[in-house]
Amino acid sequence: MTENRPRLQAGLAPEVFSEYYYLKAELQEFCQEQGLAKSGSKADLNQRITRYLRTGERLASNSSEKKVFREEYLTLDSLIEQGIVFSEKHRAFFKSELGxxxxxxxxxxNWIKxxxxxxxxxAIAIYPEIAAKNRKKLIHSLRTIRIFVIFLRITEEDHCKRGSPAGNTKKHCRAVINIMHRI
Structure with missing residues (x-):
């Protein structure tokens, strides 16, 4: 496929360019040769090159407009960045501050975003409050589960005492009760 495709160079018709597949490295090399920004995604590069081949206009990199300064090291006074992507840097920072x-x-x-x-x-100040809400939800869920298990135990024990119309034996009932006691 690469043998038959035209070489990516100035003067190539944009329609011909868009018919062929070029590696990102090739697109970046062409951009550098032509004085175009070579940063951005492959889609950004394709758009930039198509525009250049069609008009001769050199577009600035779209990604430079979107880039937000991201501090290498976080401090308590660092600002939470827009569109934050959580990384090991964030996890390490919060572990060092919160344990x-x-x-x-x-x-x-979600609060951070x-x-x-x-x-x-x-964020450090609000964390205990958010964590406490999560614990309360978990405790409520566990209590609900415990109540349900107790209900099942009572129902099974009662069912075993009266005998089962479905043919379950007392041995089967005792096995179910033993399993439930382990929960």
């Missing part, structure tokens, strides 16, 4: 038991919970991640522009100090 080794820190885990990223969805509720906390919704509060871009606030400081990490504010």
């Amino acid at each position: 080794d038991t820190f885990v990223f919970k969805v509720a906390f991640q 919704e509060n871009a522009g606030k400081t990490y100090r504010e």
Whole structure:
């Protein structure tokens, strides 16, 4: 396929360019040769090159407009960035501030995403409240499960005492009760 395709060079018709597949490295090399921005996704490069071949216009990189300064090291006074993508850098920062038991919970991640522009100090301050809400939900869920298991035990024990119309034997009932006691 690569032998028959035209070489990517200035003067190539944009229609011909768009008919062929070029590697990202080839697109970047062409951009560098022509003085075009070579950063961005492959789709960005294709768009930039097509426009250049059609008009001769050199477009700036779209990705440079979208880029947000991201600090290499986080501090308590660092601002939460817009469109944050959680990384090991974030996890390490929160573990160092909140202790080794820190885990990223969805509720906390959502709070951070919704509060871009606030400081990490504010995120640290709100974390205990969010974690406590999660614990309360978990405790409520566990209580609900425990109540349900108790109900099942009572129902099974009662069912075993009266005998089962479905033909379950007392031996079977005792086995079910033993399993339920392990829960």
